Amino acid sequence: MGKWVIFDKWVITSILYVAVMIGGFTIYDEFIADDTKPVSAQEHQNDENHGEEDGSSHEHGSHSQHEDHSEVITFVQSDENEIKIFLKDKAGNPVNDLEVNHEKLLHLIIVDERLQKYYHVHPEQSGNGEFRIGNMLPEGFYKAFIDIKPKNLAFHAEPIPFVVGTPSGSTNNEELKPDNTLTQHIDGETVTLNMSSFDVNKPVTLAFDLDKTNLTPYLGAMGHVVILDETAQKFLHVHPANHEDPVFETEFKQPGIYKIWAEFKQHGKVRAFPFVVEIKGEN
Numbered sequence: 001m002g003k004w005v006i007f008d009k010w011v012i013t014s015i016l017y018v019a020v021m022i023g024g025f026t027i028y029d030e031f032i033a034d035d036t037k038p039v040s041a042q043e044h045q046n047d048e049n050h051g052e053e054d055g056s057s058h059e060h061g062s063h064s065q066h067e068d069h070s071e072v073i074t075f076v077q078s079d080e081n082e083i084k085i086f087l088k089d090k091a092g093n094p095v096n097d098l099e100v101n102h103e104k105l106l107h108l109i110i111v112d113e114r115l116q117k118y119y120h121v122h123p124e125q126s127g128n129g130e131f132r133i134g135n136m137l138p139e140g141f142y143k144a145f146i147d148i149k150p151k152n153l154a155f156h157a158e159p160i161p162f163v164v165g166t167p168s169g170s171t172n173n174e175e176l177k178p179d180n181t182l183t184q185h186i187d188g189e190t191v192t193l194n195m196s197s198f199d200v201n202k203p204v205t206l207a208f209d210l211d212k213t214n215l216t217p218y219l220g221a222m223g224h225v226v227i228l229d230e231t232a233q234k235f236l237h238v239h240p241a242n243h244e245d246p247v248f249e250t251e252f253k254q255p256g257i258y259k260i261w262a263e264f265k266q267h268g269k270v271r272a273f274p275f276v277v278e279i280k281g282e283n
Contacts (some may be wrong), residue, residue: 071153076144076160087129094129099149102219106131107147109226112140115259118272139165145235157235176230176257178278189266191273200255200281206248208262218265222246230257252279
């Protein structure tokens with residue numbers, strides 16, 4: 001498929017996701033009570049957590065190829081005013097029994113089809129197995145990643161394609177290229193990423209050089225890191241190794257191009273610093 005995140009792939013993927021949802025889950029009519037069609041849905045797989053909420057490094061996402069199927073089914077529905085998220089178990093019952101995960105019941109990560117726009121937001125629960133947030137997105141094609149910790153059900157985050165508005169069928173296709181330097185400047189703040197390794201299937205430490213004078217905890221940690229592969233299929237949400245330092249530990253299971261967003265709260269404002277890296281080696 002190459003290294004292009006192209007419009008046609010996102011459209012085809014969205015259609016396939018909707019087709020699977022309509023054909024494979026008979027609970028659809030019960031799921032959306034107002035009879036409006038959800039933009040997309042995806043059956044998830046069981047995640048692979050590393051560490052606990054005591055501050056040790058841990059991550060969750062979709063990088064492992066050997067997880068069991070998820071027991072939670074997620075749907076995303078958007079209109080001009082709201083983005084709605086629905087959580088169901090395989091029997092069609094709303095999923096409400098969630099653990100607080102870094103101060104929130106649900107984290108919603110959204111990226112556009114070119115991996116240029118990035119949003120980390122926190123919808124509020126509005127009903128049984130239902131969360132809502134105001135729609136802050138411009139017209140376009142997006143993928144959502146829902147990050148939750150059900151108490152008694154297995155869950156694995158997978159990409160959910162959805163569309164906002166009626167975007168044009170033409171986009172500027174740009175290849176995601178590794179950065180020449182891993183330093184970013186945003187709002188007068190400078191952050192440099194230091195990676196211990198760029199090799200596949202090896203433990204990797206992500207250490208960030210930044211001004212820690214006014215660095216304060218954000219969502220219970222000294223930063224958050226979200227990692228996506230270039231096709232926005234593999235998702236990792238990584239938390240720091242301790243409570244004091246912006247140091248993260250992870251592992252890349254496949255070679256390729258990855259985009260990393262490092263979020264830090266400095267001077268009371270949260271900023272996401274993007275980095276693009278290439279992981280080399282054989283599967």
